[in-house]
Amino acid sequence: METSSKYKATIGLEIHAELKTQTKMFCLCKNDPDEEKPNSNVCEICTAQPGTLPVLNKKAIEHVIKVGLACGSKIADFTEWDRKNYFYPDIPKGYQISQYKYPLVLSGAIKGVELTRIHLEEDTGSSTHLTAQAGDAGFSLVNFNRAGVPLMELVTEPVIHSGKQAAEFAKELQLLLQYMGAGDANMEKGEMRVEANISVSDTDALGTKVEIKNLNSFRTVERAVAYEIERQIDAIEKGEKVIQETRGWDEGKQKTFSQRLKESSHDYRYFPDPDLPKMMVSEVFDLNKLKESLPELPWQRREKYLKIYEIKEQDAEFFVNNTEFGKFFEEVISGFSGNKDLIKLASNYISSDMVGFMAKDSTLKYPTAKNFAKIILMVSDGKISSRVAKDLIERLLKADMDPEEVANKEGLMQKNDEGAVKDIALKLIAENPKVVADYKAGKEIALMFFVGQVMKATKGSSNPQVIKKVLVSLLS
Numbered sequence: 452m453e454t455s456s457k458y459k460a461t462i463g464l465e466i467h468a469e470l471k472t473q474t475k476m477f478c479l480c481k482n483d484p485d486e487e488k489p490n491s492n493v494c495e496i497c498t499a500q501p502g503t504l505p506v507l508n509k510k511a512i513e514h515v516i517k518v519g520l521a522c523g524s525k526i527a528d529f530t531e532w533d534r535k536n537y538f539y540p541d542i543p544k545g546y547q548i549s550q551y552k553y554p555l556v557l558s559g560a561i562k563g564v565e566l567t568r569i570h571l572e573e574d575t576g577s578s579t580h581l582t583a584q585a586g587d588a589g590f591s592l593v594n595f596n597r598a599g600v601p602l603m604e605l606v607t608e609p610v611i612h613s614g615k616q617a618a619e620f621a622k623e624l625q626l627l628l629q630y631m632g633a634g635d636a637n638m639e640k641g642e643m644r645v646e647a648n649i650s651v652s653d654t655d656a657l658g659t660k661v662e663i664k665n666l667n668s669f670r671t672v673e674r675a676v677a678y679e680i681e682r683q684i685d686a687i688e689k690g691e692k693v694i695q696e697t698r699g700w701d702e703g704k705q706k707t708f709s710q711r712l713k714e715s716s717h718d719y720r721y722f723p724d725p726d727l728p729k730m731m732v733s734e735v736f737d738l739n740k741l742k743e744s745l746p747e748l749p750w751q752r753r754e755k756y757l758k759i760y761e762i763k764e765q766d767a768e769f770f771v772n773n774t775e776f777g778k779f780f781e782e783v784i785s786g787f788s789g790n791k792d793l794i795k796l797a798s799n800y801i802s803s804d805m806v807g808f809m810a811k812d813s814t815l816k817y818p819t820a821k822n823f824a825k826i827i828l829m830v831s832d833g834k835i836s837s838r839v840a841k842d843l844i845e846r847l848l849k850a851d852m853d854p855e856e857v858a859n860k861e862g863l864m865q866k867n868d869e870g871a872v873k874d875i876a877l878k879l880i881a882e883n884p885k886v887v888a889d890y891k892a893g894k895e896i897a898l899m900f901f902v903g904q905v906m907k908a909t910k911g912s913s914n915p916q917v918i919k920k921v922l923v924s925l926l927s
Contacts, residue, residue: 458653458687460680462617463567463609465646466624467602469574470514471634475599476573477505477548477727482600484640489594497599499544504726507532511601513736514633515555515571518603520742521627522566524559531729536720541576541593548573549604551721555732562623562750564616565608574600577641603634609648609657614676618669621645626749626772638667645672651683651693658683659693663700663707675700679707752777760784761791762798769802775817776801782820783827797827800844808845815848822847826854838911839863865914872921875908876901880925890926898922 472482478496486492496503519526533551554570576598583589605624611617625636625643636643645666652658663679666672683693698707723729732738747755749771756767770777780801787793801823809815826843829835835843835858843854843863858864879901880887890897898919905918 458651458684460612461609461650461652461657462611462613462676463648464605464607464611464617464620465648466605466621466643467574467646468605468624468628468634468636468643469597469641470511470601470603471632472508472510472514472601474508476508476511476571476601477599480599483596484600484635484637484642486596489592490596492596493598497543498595505548505724507727507730508601509735511571512555512730513741514601514631515569515603516732516736516738517631517741517745518605518627518633519556519559519569520738521631521745521748522556522559522561522569524566524569525557526732526738527553527555527557528732529553529729530555530732532724532727533721534724535572537718539575540591541578541595541598543576543595543598547575548724548727549721561627562620564620565610567606567608569603569605572602572604574598574602609650614673614680617645617647617676618673621672622669622772623749630746630749630774632746638669641667647672647676647679649676649679649683651680651687653687658687659695661693661695662697664697664710666700671700671702674705675707678705682707760794760798762795766798766802769806770798776806779817779820779823783824785820786824787827793827793831796831797824800827800830800840804841804844805848808848812848816851818847818851822851822854829855829858833865833914834858835863835865836906836911836913836915838906839865842911863910863912866909866912866917868913869917869921872905872909872913872918873925875905876918876922876925879904879908887926898926901926 469482469484474480475482475492475497478494480494480497481492483492496505516526530550530553532548534546535549535551536546538545549572550570554568556569557567559566559569574597576593576595579592579594581589581591607620611620621643625638628634628636628643634642638644647663647666648660649663650658650660661679661683663675666675679698686693694709694712696712697710699710700706701708753767753771756762756770757764760767770780780798783797783801784794787797805823823844826835826840826847830837830840839858843857846852846857847854883901886897886900890901901922902915902918905913905922906915
């Protein structure tokens with residue numbers, strides 16, 4: 452439990468996400484998050500050599516505007532870039548080019564969480580700290596490959612009240628960026644980082660705000676926020692003062708720790724960057740065309756799965772989060788003419804059996820949707836059993852083939868021959884007197900044992916309902 456009934460937690464998020472562009476924000480260096488050779492994607496501009504001038508990346512600006520349009524935000528017509536002054540070894544200029552007074556995007560919402568702003572800036576380089584060894588004082592290395600990469604910063608209103616809600620919001624933003632092709636937002640690679648501002652109060656007024664920096668997974672977001680809420684409640688209960696500060700998250704200890712006192716905006720001495728032009732957005736971008744170019748968004752797809760296709764919420768969420776499977780699902784059901792029973796059946800077999808097989812064997816591949824759909828239709832028509840369907844799906848993932856032809860050729864089509872079932876059933880009953888006794892003692896599982904054995908003997912080709920009917924008659 453993250454708050455007692457006496458206290459209210461209020462959380463605002465600041466999320467940084469690297470954007471997917473060919474080049475960096477202000478120069479022509481390659482934007483490649485997978486580059487392993489340090490300081491290879493660098494130039495005079497992104498390493499701040501004297502006399503160099505930055506040039507704006509139009510694609511990065513377009514990405515931010517489209518994210519704003521997707522969120523129902525207000526797109527600013529006038530915008531400018533500012534210098535945010537602070538010193539870190541991995542900021543070559545001694546300042547970061549960002550946006551302060553005039554961001555590109557204002558307001559909007561994601562998952563019911565109101566947004567304050569979305570602005571565009573540049574990322575920093577990255578530092579590697581090597582600890583002291585025998586005879587060595589230790590040192591740090593700086594890699595400027597990431598310096599100058601386009602970085603979108605999204606700030607929410609302080610309207611989140613739990614770690615779970617914070618993590619869900621971050622996940623939805625990641626999906627949005629991926630759906631739009633604006634960024635991969637891979638948190639393990641540092642392509643998306645979450646910072647949470649948390650305050651706790653027992654009144655309607657907000658408490659002292661504490662920031663947790665650089666949360667790099669959704670699980671970490673949820674746990675760090677939950678811990679910090681409880682830490683602040685505990686401090687208040689003890690009569691201690693909550694300090695406005697920046698804290699980090701210790702994954703090993705599962706707790707936050709103090710890093711430094713929290714800076715205020717005036718500490719950064721913002722002022723407009725004299726080397727970059729101010730921009731009238733409408734003179735550069737056609738907002739109507741950008742809005743028309745938006746793809747289907749995560750929440751639109753989720754609503755379609757739940758309200759139009761009426762599949763299980765768990766399946767809908769899986770397809771929204773795993774777009775390749777979602778795309779395959781829609782291809783499979785495209786010929787079902789909106790038949791809800793067939794759609795739900797396809798959803799079940801894809802999200803459970805197909806996903807399960809592919810998780811166990813990385814060599815398996817997506818089959819043609821047409822052949823997968825044939826399996827669904829055969830199950831629905833009672834031509835094959837569920838067990839045969841599962842076997843055919845696994846075979847289909849190994850080598851695409853016509854499942855109907857295979858089922859006919861190998862005698863897998865479901866049969867309703869009571870005589871053939873009776874002969875097998877009589878033999879099994881004679882061989883398993885204890886199971887017969889269990890059935891007569893009222894143990895229903897005994898009947899299912901016999902059903903399973905008959906299915907095994909007929910290679911899944913006999914109708915389970917026929918098997919059950921014959922067995923009940925013989926056992927009675």
